[in-house]
Amino acid sequence: MSETALTSSKPKNSLLSQALPYILAVLAAFLATGIFLWLAGFDVLRAYQTILFTSLSSRNGFIQTLLKFVPLVLTALAFTIPSKANKFNIGSEGQLLLGATGAVAVGILFADLPSIILIPLCLLAGIICGGFWALVPAWLLYRFGINEILSTVLMNFISFQVIDYVATEIWRDPLAGHPTTIAIGENAELPLLVSSPPLHSGIIIVLIVAALVYFYTDYTSAGYELVATGSNAKAAKVYGINTRVLFVLALVLGGAMGGLAGAIEVTGNHHRLIEGMQSNFLPLGIIIGLLSRGNHAAIPFVAFFIAVLEVGASALQRTMFIPVELVFIVEALILIFVLLSDFVRRK
Amino acid sequence: MDFELIIGFAGLVFLAMVPYIFAGLGTMLAGQTGLFIVAQEGIMLTGASIGFLGAYWTDNLFVGVLTAIVAGGLFGLAFAFFTTTLNMNQFVTGLALFFVGLALSTLIFKLAIGVTLTPPLVPTLDKLPIPLLSQIPVVGDILFNQNIFVYLSLLLSGALYYFLYRTSYGLELRSIGENPKAADSLGINVKRGRYFAAIGGAMLISMAGVFLPLVYTGTFTEGITQGRGWLAIALTFFGGWRPHTIFIGALFFAAVDVFALRAQVFGGGIPHQFLLTMPYIATLLIMVFGSRWVRVPTFLGQNYDREKRSV
Structure with a gap:
């Protein structure tokens, strides 16, 4: 641009x-x-103390920070992987929600399967749904040359209605006052690393995924094609890289990250689909991605810093209004x- | 459908058109000089929040609109400063300002109002029938029995068209977006033109925001814009960055909006969630078909650095 x-x-x-x-x-x-x-x-000093030290000064705060850290890394990757190819995915919100929907659907429908099968199935459903939600704008870009910035954003607004339908018509929890689905089967819940306060094992998945993405973009030839396309699409094309297909791949991979974030939020954190669970992960993911300047080794660290601030933010609201x-x-x-x-x- | 219903529908469409017109024209004005703003949603939200507070505190809707315009102007100034003077990437700057607007709108509203059980309200803007003209059957009801925002948006569309396509200032402004280097060599002040267009454009976008609380809801709520800022960008694109085609596009967007709301009442068993996705799906479809004939300012989204050898 x-x-x-x-x-x-x-x-x-x-x-x-x-x-x-x-x-x-x-x-x-x-x-x-x-x-x-x-x-x-x-009281400025007290406010800053709260923002910066809440997560590091107590066991509870630290675990809250790790819980925030998980979706933040994934929504950041949802932005940075396509941005390597100079494509911009502003739709991680919708991809997260669709991923959550996929995970909830599998977790409810196949609740009787044993954990060892059901959990990977839930995560896979999330990845596929998130990837599909990004495939729509990616295909529009491939087939018609539609600017992906707008189409990914518009898909977010469609996803809000999709989950509203799922949470109020298909699997509505009649006891909840807010649009929410019933809980997924217990077998679909991610195992806990720490039981009280609960910390789910999604953080391990996220660290592995982040490392794999770093390896892919920085150490493989396929990843280099992505970077080459991003820095000069014309030159990449001359070298025989099919740039149009690569754009699709980059966007769908990004969508898969968003979908995985939703699936982990469901299987690890909420155990159900809740309207508004996307929080502000979309803008924060973009901020993390832009702050790390597409350096995939830096993303976990920046995401952790932002998670610290976010946990401090909720403490700030509780204690100082x-x-x-x-x-x-x-x-x-x-x-x-x-x-x-x-x-x-x-x- | 009987006749009364159609007139009522058309009247509502002209009302729903207003935010699209303002936001679309604002985006277009900045775009004609090559500035591509993506902060519409944030600017509209801030305009809605601050404008509402202005109206609420002074009991005067006009003051509300003025505060929204000032707030929008500040956003435009910031955008122009970052992209034109500091040469920062336009898309990233726009995103950052979008985030600031998103947060600022809610923050200021919460700090000013606090937690209340009943939302603070202002009386929404009344209709202002134009004498004589509103007596014309059918057309009078649809066009001349509206509130002042509707008249203003119609006037503005015409005025901007005249300014951009019938005056030399407008031609100079458009030439900045087509080829800033050539414009510069002709003695046109590229920076000044871009500052002017960004500030003016953001003011218009902010007015689109303040319309929502002052005319529709009477209060500010989080996410009151419901993606209209992003739709306005799409509208400007397929409206070919021209005032008159943006006007037609805004009518279409408004018609889809009103139809989606109306269809919920008449139902027909279709879940309302699916009806509410219509504006976004329609936009995606339009982008598919509109992409064939749109004409985009050549230097849209690109900064101009006069010290550089090649642009």
Whole structure:
């Protein structure tokens, strides 16, 4: 879209000079938000203490952070894998919800199967449904050249109605006040790593997937084709890479990540489909993806940092009545300041 | 369907058209200079939130609209500054501003109103029948018995068309989006044109947002825009970045909107969720068929750096 590709790799400098813009961006974002908080009459220091240390100062907070970390890594990958090929998936929300729907359907319909079969089946259903939800825009791009940014976004709004239908008409939980499905079978629940407070084993799956994606994009020739297409599609085509098919593949892979996020949320966290379970994973995933500049080794670390902030945000709302959106603004500002640092570096 | 019903339907379509027109024209204005904004949804939400609060506190809808315009202008200024002066990627900047708007709208509303059981309300805008013209049978009811937003959107479509295609300023502005280097060499101030278009465009987009609480609901709720900002981008694309075709497209979008809502009442056993997906599915279909004949400003989404050798 512009002369600076999002995924371009910077010349390797020392670690400090690479980290410096990020540190400055975080400080600047907190400073800007601090002024806003101070003007609004809040205790700024206490607020920041809550945001930064809630997740690290208690066992419960730390496990909450890990639970947030799982879907954040996957929605970030849903954005970054296509962005390697210079395609933009803004539809991880819908892909997550469809993945959750697939997992719920399998978990309810085949509730009697033994865990060893049922859990992989649920996850697979999520991956397929999420991938399918991305296949629609990918096919529109392949066949008609439709801009994928808009079509992936529109698929989100369709998915809201799909899960509303599933949660109110097909498997409605009559006891819940909010559109929710009945619970999946116990055999479909992911085993717990820690029982109290519960931490499910989805985090292991996520770390493996993140490592595999890193290996795929950075160490395989198939992954290199993706990167080559992203940096110069014309040149890649001349070299004999079928770029149009590659765009489809990249988008569907991204959708599969979103679908897996939904399936893990269902089998590990909620054990049912709940309207609104997509939370703000879509924008956060994009922020994480953009902050890591498509570097797949960095994504888990950035995602963990954002998860810390998010857990701090809910604590902030509970204890100081500051709306959670405040931290979201901090995160968006960090993104803007990191982007700004590019400009400063160029000068 | 009887005749009364059709008139009522047409009247509603012209009302539902308003946010699409404003947001579409705003997107178009910025796009004509080559700026591609994707923050519509965030700008509209902020316009709706801040505009509503302005109207609520002063008991004056006009003040509400003004505050929304100012808020939108600030977003436009930020977008122009980041992309034109700092040369940052337009798409990423747009996304970042979308996130800021998304969060800011809810944050400000929550901080200002707090937790209440009953939502704060403003009286929604009344109809303003135009004397004489509204007496014309059929047409008068549909076109001239509406609120002031509807008249404004019609006037604005015409005014923008005249400005862009019948004045030299408009020609200069459009030339920036077609070829900024050529425009620059002719002495046209590319940066100033882009700042002007971004600020003006974002103001219009923000007005599309404030329409929703002030005319439809009387209050602000999270996600009040329901994706209209994104639909406006699609509308602008298949409206070929021209005011008059955007107007026709907005009518179509509004008709689908109204039809989806009406069909829920008449039902026919179709689950309402499927009817509510219609605007989005219709948009996808239109993008398929519209992609054949759309004309996009050549430098849409690309920054112009006059110090660079090749653009």
